[in-house]
Amino acid sequence: MVLVFIREGKCVKIETNQNSLQLEPKASDSFTSTGFILAAIGSSVGLGNMWKFPYITGMYGGAAFFLIFILCLALVGLPILLAEMVIGRGGRGNAVSSFHNLSKTKWWGYFGFLSVLSAFAIMGFYAVVAGWTMNYAFTSLTGNLFENPDYTASFLSFAGGNMPIFWTIITLIITCWVVAKGVAGGIEKFNKVLIPGLAVILVILMIRALTLPGAGEGVEFFLMPDFSKLTAESALVALGHAFFSLSLGMGAMLTYGAYTSKKQSLGKAAAAVAGGDLLYAFVAGLIIFPTVFSYGIAPGQGPGLAFMALPAAFAAMPLGNLFGFLFFFLLSIAALTSTVSLVEVPNAYLMERFKWSRAKSATIVTLIIFAISIPASMSMGILSDNLLFGKTFFDLLDFVASNIFLPIGGLVVTLFTGYAWKRAGEEAGLSGFWYNAWMFCLKYIAPIMVIVIFLYSIGIIKF
Numbered sequence: 051m052v053l054v055f056i057r058e059g060k061c062v063k064i065e066t067n068q069n070s071l072q073l074e075p076k077a078s079d080s081f082t083s084t085g086f087i088l089a090a091i092g093s094s095v096g097l098g099n100m101w102k103f104p105y106i107t108g109m110y111g112g113a114a115f116f117l118i119f120i121l122c123l124a125l126v127g128l129p130i131l132l133a134e135m136v137i138g139r140g141g142r143g144n145a146v147s148s149f150h151n152l153s154k155t156k157w158w159g160y161f162g163f164l165s166v167l168s169a170f171a172i173m174g175f176y177a178v179v180a181g182w183t184m185n186y187a188f189t190s191l192t193g194n195l196f197e198n199p200d201y202t203a204s205f206l207s208f209a210g211g212n213m214p215i216f217w218t219i220i221t222l223i224i225t226c227w228v229v230a231k232g233v234a235g236g237i238e239k240f241n242k243v244l245i246p247g248l249a250v251i252l253v254i255l256m257i258r259a260l261t262l263p264g265a266g267e268g269v270e271f272f273l274m275p276d277f278s279k280l281t282a283e284s285a286l287v288a289l290g291h292a293f294f295s296l297s298l299g300m301g302a303m304l305t306y307g308a309y310t311s312k313k314q315s316l317g318k319a320a321a322a323v324a325g326g327d328l329l330y331a332f333v334a335g336l337i338i339f340p341t342v343f344s345y346g347i348a349p350g351q352g353p354g355l356a357f358m359a360l361p362a363a364f365a366a367m368p369l370g371n372l373f374g375f376l377f378f379f380l381l382s383i384a385a386l387t388s389t390v391s392l393v394e395v396p397n398a399y400l401m402e403r404f405k406w407s408r409a410k411s412a413t414i415v416t417l418i419i420f421a422i423s424i425p426a427s428m429s430m431g432i433l434s435d436n437l438l439f440g441k442t443f444f445d446l447l448d449f450v451a452s453n454i455f456l457p458i459g460g461l462v463v464t465l466f467t468g469y470a471w472k473r474a475g476e477e478a479g480l481s482g483f484w485y486n487a488w489m490f491c492l493k494y495i496a497p498i499m500v501i502v503i504f505l506y507s508i509g510i511i512k513f
């Protein structure tokens with residue numbers, strides 16, 4: 051059947067088949083096929099890869115953890131990633147309306163609304179950490195970073211002060227500006243320049259790290275598996291991280307998927323994004339472990355690894371200013387390409403829901419995030435004793451989003467694609483073996499694993 055729609059004042063012809071819309075977005079609202087892959091890699095590669103992945107790998111068993119992470123990416127991450135992209139393109143809407151467009155049952159969309167809330171919660175703390183990386187890039191270059199050799203004390207006093215609020219504002223302004231410029235003119239252009247730039251900086255830093263004296267020990271730690279260190283907890287952390295790292299469970303890939311053309315192979319795109327994400331994490335490991343080992347720093351330093359341990363290594367390294375700057379600049383870029391995708395989730399929702407212009411919607415979303423990020427930032431300082439459910443506001447945002455909203459969002463995607471929406475395979479362009487393998491993961495492996503991490507992370511099951 052052919053239908054004629056009026057969309058944003060323009061006549062658009064579409065063909066429908068039962069419950070899948072064949073609408074092509076307007077050129078300004080759509081990605082080219084490389085643009086889509088780069089933007090999706092931009093969303094997935096972020097602070098998760100360069101800041102979180104190395105320290106959790108250090109804490110949970112080095113190479114053995116890395117192997118489990120690869121398994122989680124392949125069996126759970128990749129199938130859900132493809133499912134999100136497919137729902138977005140099939141439904142041609144935002145994280146809520148795409149479900150409504152594909153199903154008569156309203157409940158799916160209500161769950162989709164959780165994604166919009168998760169985006170606010172994640173951005174509330176992610177923008178603060180992105181701001182820290184910008185400050186560290188700037189102060190590496192000026193040399194101020196290396197003035198006080200007690201890097202732990204300087205980090206704590208910096209993070210607890212007012213300066214991070216300034217850098218959070220800078221992060222939010224850049225993000226808002228890119229989102230307001232639109233899909234083709236903003237998000238795609240931004241990622242097309244920055245993602246290849248990121249790869250170049252990563253290679254420079256990897257060469258520097260691998261040629262440091264004693265680098266081999268770090269490489270060995272990262273690449274020689276010691277399965278005795280592997281616990282059930284590390285497997286669950288690996289799974290949770292696969293989720294966060296691929297930006298799953300919160301509608302980012304779904305929202306981007308809605309801007310792709312029907313001609314794009316989403317299976318190949320999902321494989322490229324998961325592969326790209328893994329490659330960036332791998333190279334980040336090849337930078338951080340050799341660097342810290344070479345300067346005798348323990349790898350399992352927790353969240354402070356990048357901000358407390360690495361500056362010490364850069365201070366001791368020839369041309370440390372430059373390498374420190376490159377490292378933190380890399381982190382800032384990686385963070386910005388992710389914040390853009392995070393803001394686009396509520397932005398797309400509000401634009402459609404209230405018929406707001408892109409600029410108005412992006413500005414309102416940014417202001418709300420700013421209001422959330424101020425107490426998040428201050429919870430590192432004057433609000434550090436104000437606990438809610440035993441956590442600072444910063445930790446609470448991370449906990450609620452990463453451990454509650456994201457798993458529920460991921461579960462909704464698997465159940466919707468695996469059980470409710472019958473045309474998912476057609477939209478994904480999969481048949482035969484690959485379709486069956488995808489469905490097997492979505493129907494059985496992914497939901498069970500997601501439920502287990504969920505129950506574990508909220509403390510209902512213990513190992």
Ligand code: PFF
Nearest residue numbers: 094096097098295297302388
């Ligand atoms: N994938 C990003 C990272 O690894 O840093 C974080 C993220 C971005 C999570 C976008 C969720 C999201 F929608």
